[in-house]
Amino acid sequence: MSPQLLEVVERARREIEGRFHALAHRIDVLALERAYHRMRKDAAVGVDRVTKEQYGQDLERNLRDLHARMKAKRYRHQPIRWVYIPKEEGKTRPIGISAFEDKLVQDAVREVLEAIYEQDFLGCSYGFWPGRSAHDAVRTLDRTVHQGKVSWILEAAIVSFFDRLDRNQLSKMLEVRVADGSLLRLIGKCLHMGVLDGAELSAPETGTAQRSVLSPLLGNVYLHPVLDLWFETKVKPRLRGRATLIRYCDDFVIGFEHEEDVRRVRAVLGKRLGRFGLTLHPDKTRLLPFRRPPAGQKSAG
Numbered sequence: 001m002s003p004q005l006l007e008v009v010e011r012a013r014r015e016i017e018g019r020f021h022a023l024a025h026r027i028d029v030l031a032l033e034r035a036y037h038r039m040r041k042d043a044a045v046g047v048d049r050v051t052k053e054q055y056g057q058d059l060e061r062n063l064r065d066l067h068a069r070m071k072a073k074r075y076r077h078q079p080i081r082w083v084y085i086p087k088e089e090g091k092t093r094p095i096g097i098s099a100f101e102d103k104l105v106q107d108a109v110r111e112v113l114e115a116i117y118e119q120d121f122l123g124c125s126y127g128f129w130p131g132r133s134a135h136d137a138v139r140t141l142d143r144t145v146h147q148g149k150v151s152w153i154l155e156a157a158i159v160s161f162f163d164r165l166d167r168n169q170l171s172k173m174l175e176v177r178v179a180d181g182s183l184l185r186l187i188g189k190c191l192h193m194g195v196l197d198g199a200e201l202s203a204p205e206t207g208t209a210q211r212s213v214l215s216p217l218l219g220n221v222y223l224h225p226v227l228d229l230w231f232e233t234k235v236k237p238r239l240r241g242r243a244t245l246i247r248y249c250d251d252f253v254i255g256f257e258h259e260e261d262v263r264r265v266r267a268v269l270g271k272r273l274g275r276f277g278l279t280l281h282p283d284k285t286r287l288l289p290f291r292r293p294p295a296g297q298k299s300a301g
Contacts, residue, residue, distance in 0.1 A: 002030065005115045012119040012177075020116065024182035027070065027108045032063045035107035039100070046081050046099035047196055055100050066101055070186070077102050079194035079201060080209050096195065096209025106190050106213035109183070113217055116177050121220060122228045127249035128216035137248045141255070149242045150255035150290055152262040157284035158273065161250035162210040162219060166277040167191050170208075170222050190214055206277065219249055226276045227252070235265060255290070262287060 001009070004026050011018060036059065039052050055062055069075040080096035087093050098106065118129055126137035144150055158164075170191075171184070178184060195202050195209075208215045231245045231254070241257030243265070256262040266287060270280050 001111075001115070002026075002034075005111065008112070008115040009119065012116045016120070019177060019179040021179045023112050023178065023180040024186065026112055027067075027105075027183075027186075029063050029067045031108045031111065032067060032104050033059070035104045035111070036063070038107060039103060043103075044083070044097045046097045046102065047078055048099040048101070050100040052100065062101075063104075066104065070105070073185075075105065075186075075189070077105070077189045077193040079196045080212065082195050082197040093210075094197075095211040098209070098212055102190070102193075103213050105186070109186060109190065110214050110217050112183070113178075113221070117217065117221060117224075120177070121224055122232060124228055124232070124245045125220060125224070125247050127247070128220060134248055137246050141246050141253060144244050144246070144255050145290065149257050150244070152256040152259055153288045153290050154254045154256070154262055154266060154269075155284070155286050155288065156252055156254075156269070157281040158250040159279045159281045160207075161278065162215055163204075163207040164277050164279070165207050165219065165222055167206060167208075169276055170218060173221055173225060187214075187218075191218075216249065222276070223247065223250065226273065226278070230272060239264075251284075 008020065008023070008026070011020075036052070036056065041052050043052065045051055066075070078099040078101075080098050080102075082094050082096060084092040084094050114129065121129065126132045126134065126140070145153075171188070174184060174187065190212075191208055192203070193209075195204060208218050228245065228247065231243075236243055239256075239258075239261040241261055243257065243261060244255045246253050246255075254262070254265065256265070273280060
């Protein structure tokens, strides 16, 4: 991380309600070069059909030209290429693939935002930020249930989260910490791009492209106030017993000590998500009674 971004990290830690007015200038040629070196060599290509190897053949000139267009506000995000990957039961899931240059911009923006939001995110969030993984989430759940304070588990997922995320709501959430209009406009360009599905070009009004470089962080920014902070500051103080939220992006589990608590939370959870354009997945959301394994027996994970 550059010294400039370390300054952002320290200020974000020190000023938990501070707003940042000068961030866009931190996306310089060196930031774009760092983003270039983070790109995978074998990544799928976007509408430009440009690979990392091809872009790197004249890297310095390409990066300086990109940076000049960004400074002059002439940079435009190209349409993302929509591809479909197989899922269970013969279904498919669409993912968006950005042009190579757009991936660089998204990753440089992600680096700046991450410097702020890593200090804000709560310990219950495990998806898509450095040093955390799905395995860590499973280990935390394992430790929680072995403490003997979990009798019920609410397992939940959100329907098409990245497609249904409300961009207007997201913009308001970003403005809580980011006051730099130039950076907010740049993020807007990464959100309000066209989608090329075969030969058909469309312009979705909601969501952010799943599997894009920037989307996972924006997803965490969205669910931080919608779910994490709400549960920690509004829900837990009103419960009779202990409760623990463990979230991995748009999938999460909540362990409860008392049945009456889980019933109360289940009754309001859908309404809470609905205020932000989100819906619980009916087939992937379930309530499970839980009994601690007998002494000496280890659970999986």
